[in-house]
Amino acid sequence: NAGVTQTPKFQVLKTGQSMTLQCAQDMNHEYMSWYRQDPGMGLRLIHYSVGAGITDQGEVPNGYNVSRSTTEDFPLRLLSAAPSQTSVYFCASRTNYFVANEQYFGPGTRLTVT
Amino acid sequence: AQKVTQAQTEISVVEKEDVTLDCVYETRDTTYYLFWYKQPPSGELVFLIRRNSFDEQNEISGRYSWNFQKSTSSFNFTITASQVVDSAVYFCALSEASGGSYIPTFGRGTSLIVHP
Numbered sequence: 137n138a139g140v141t142q143t144p145k146f147q148v149l150k151t152g153q154s155m156t157l158q159c160a161q162d163m164n165h166e167y168m169s170w171y172r173q174d175p176g177m178g179l180r181l182i183h184y185s186v187g188a189g190i191t192d193q194g195e196v197p198n199g200y201n202v203s204r205s206t207t208e209d210f211p212l213r214l215l216s217a218a219p220s221q222t223s224v225y226f227c228a229s230r231t232n233y234f235v236a237n238e239q240y241f242g243p244g245t246r247l248t249v250t
Numbered sequence: 251a252q253k254v255t256q257a258q259t260e261i262s263v264v265e266k267e268d269v270t271l272d273c274v275y276e277t278r279d280t281t282y283y284l285f286w287y288k289q290p291p292s293g294e295l296v297f298l299i300r301r302n303s304f305d306e307q308n309e310i311s312g313r314y315s316w317n318f319q320k321s322t323s324s325f326n327f328t329i330t331a332s333q334v335v336d337s338a339v340y341f342c343a344l345s346e347a348s349g350g351s352y353i354p355t356f357g358r359g360t361s362l363i364v365h366p
Contacts, residue, residue: 169353176259178341178358179295194353226295236283236345236352238297 138162142227142242149217149249157212157245159227166232168210169239172196172223179226185210186233217249253277254344256357263332264365271327271360273342279303281347284318284325285354289339298340301325332364 143158161168169184181194185204199221201213210229214221224246228239253276263269275284286298299309301318309316313330329336339359345352 171356176358178256179356181353184353224293228295233351236300236302236347236354238285238300239295239354240297241287241295243292243294 140227140229140240140242142225142245144245145243146246147248149214149247151218151249153217154213154215155217157214157225157227157247159210159212159242160208161210161227161229161240162208163229163231163240164207165229165240166207168204168227168229169194170200170202170210170212171226171228172221173226173244174223182212182225214247217247219249221247222249223247254342254355254357256340256342256360258360259358260361260363262363262365265333266331268328268330269332269362269364271329271340271342271362273325273327273357275323275325275342275344277323277344277346279346279348283345283352285343285345286316286325286327287341287343287356289341289359290335291337295341298327329362332362334364334366337362337364 140161166187170182171179180196183202185191191202226244227242230237230239255274282303284301287295289295315328317326339361341359342357343354345354
């Protein structure tokens, strides 16, 4: 099993550009989520999904879109990047929404917006 | 509402010292889960332990031990005889059962630096 994979590992964008951060898991997990990690702020939830076709907002959703067309994939879209979105992004998954099991994290994507 | 406080931003120790990382939480739920994750310099977060609110037994795993005390709403993590490989950022997290969801809230993390 590859676990949770994320691409790209690093990305530099100019303000106003758009891009998609990819996330995939091969563990048949229903629950997937996106976090951003900023210095001194810990991990903050952006969006989450409890299954294919179902997504919801987390703590800091503004500026980000998500969709979940398959169980495996959960891409995060930045429609118009801003310098405030410079951060490290982590995708995570766990078995399902209703059981508080541990989450499995991807390796992260370091995004810089200039 | 839920909240996790890791008051120690950074801890610096010398190898072989014992070190305790503090985690204090707030919740109104009687059913909840607490977690610790480790983020080594490579960046990927790794799960260490999960504890539910009905199990206050302390746990030991090798050099790691966890002290869960509901009376003080704390779930502290102790590393005995620290090693350089323990250098990492450690996150405490809380998941409540309210609404049937278990969306975790993370603390801000404690950076542990172990010097040789």
